[in-house]
Amino acid sequence: MINKATWTAAALAALATAPAMAQGIDVKLGVLNDRSGVYSDIAGEGSVIATRMAVEDFGAKEKGLNVEIVSADHQNKPDVGSNIARQWYDVDGVDAIVDVPTSSVALAVAQITADANRVFLASGPGSTALTREQCQPTTIHWTYDTAALANGTGKAVTEAGGKKWFFLTADYAFGHSLQENTAKVVEANGGEVVGSVNVPFPATDFSSFLLQAQGSGADVIGLANAGGDTINAIKQAAEFGITQAGQKLAGLLIFINDIHALGAKTAAGLQMTTSFYWDDNDTNREFATRFEKERGSKPNMITSGVYGAVMHYLAAVEATGSTDGDKVVAWMKANPADDKLYGKVTVRGDGRAIHDMYLYEVKTGDESSGEWDLLKKVATIPGDQAFLPMLPECDFTKK
């Protein structure tokens, strides 16, 4: 439920700074994500820290923006998330909701946000429906989506000779959409899908399904799942000698935290698509060091995306002098961001943020020199190729 301690702390902080900010614009950001369940490690408190870092780095105080941050746990349940979102908008005066991993919750929040004319800065959710079938005028989908993941890993692996695919699919909406997106990319690149198995979610034992994949004669086993499921599947594939026997694994949604949990030795050679790797350049490293001090782990693509999205949002509030959803979003779409971590980011009319994605490969145990030294870059996927083209009916700048 709503984290009372954070509320109180934020309220006290706001009281303490209030006198100096009397003439500024009040901005209230609500970080809504999973704070206790399966996705709490990849986002959770990390997204609150990233938001705070963005507020500090933006120099909100100096620019006359009086920013307050609140946070809550949506427990990966759409009804819980919707209630918090309504409470935040109707009672607490929140101006923007940040993050919201778990697509089902994100889709509900997008609708509520549009109705309230506030802004939804989505970093955690993966579903392409946020900017397609269920697109909303005030949604900004910043970090990644299932299509970008498919265009990264799916395309690269197929082009590298992995023509025959077998999917292990988490048996719920996200898994099916990830499989569907990837299968399209595989087929478009001359590959074929030889089979798939729907694995009940969540699962701990994948050996049986892995053996079915092995028996299918596929070159590539696509893991259309996430979090603990992916970790267990990869771990057990190594155990059953599946990778050693020549079949490749393609993790379709993998975070650096997952690789960290597996260890470079087990995950070696696995390819993954991401928008951010902490060790890519000096700016990322500097950001990661500061982040790690507070969080105890390196930032991943979700938390780095939260940082960038909040920065761009604050720039829009400063420029327009308003927190109205439509005005702020119009500015964010009209002005490209020069993002510290992602480089140039443009936000399309449908709310899809366009930036480069990267294909990485997990280093072998010998190449890795530290517990977080895990990835090496294989390819850059330019933004215009990574994401799906815009649906005309979702171009809100033309309306």
Add this chain to the structure above:
Amino acid sequence: MFELLGIPPQVLMGQLLLGLINGSFYAVLSLGLAVIFGLLNIINFAHGALYMMGAFVAWMLLNYIGIGYWPALVLAPLIVGAFGIVLERSMLSRLYHLDHLYGLLLTFGLALIIQGLFRNYYGISGLPYQIPPALSGGQNLGFMFLPNYRAWVVVASIVVCFGTWFMIEKTRLGAYLRAATENPVLVGAFGVNVPLMIMLTYGFGVALAGFAGVLAAPIYSVNPNMGADLIIVVFAVVVIGGMGSILGAIVTGYVLGLIEGLTRVFYPEGSAVVIFVIMAIVLLIKPEGLFGRTA
């Protein structure tokens, strides 16, 4: 060779073997539950959390003081067992004269607290634990590649299950234990320290969970939720076998592992529920469980 519903025998053999491996975990865990329920009348909902603790203790022994898998296989159950004894002495022992429900509520609450604490310190992603070098690699059986470690899991669990069954059903100590549950006052009058026996029994049941946790650490992700995911299935196994029946818990554990394994081939989507369907059927036809004594 035979072919069943279009599934080649090699695949079937492989899946049966995998089912047996999963059944090993079910058997060791449900055995611990059955021992605790049969002898103490406590429905130990903290069993999953203690299984998770076993895995974490193994991880801590390795990463904090450099103690490897084999010593951990003995030490971790002892540590978890000792922790269980503390729980039994400080809290559970106060509930013996009350309804089962109180023990269930207490252990359920404890499970949530233990899991929450581990989640707070170690996060949810899980920690890596390598397979011991002596058991890495595997054998090619022709129909499948059997990792040595999995084979070890089956052997270890069968030995532990049989040993426990033998101790409780066939030895003098076991006879005391069973007598103490039937009539604690009378057994106490014969000079047997009943509270001590009960305490050690709980410690032993819990140590079995810790043992299963260490067995699981190298193959599943060591994470705070690993027990919560498993405990419901294990409870179903115990109910099917008959609450408190030692032999029932062991046999049902392995058999249900096999059935689940087969479901994964024929209808994978149903593999998560097949055990509960069987539970429902058993409860309808034979409410005391397959091996249960009629109350």
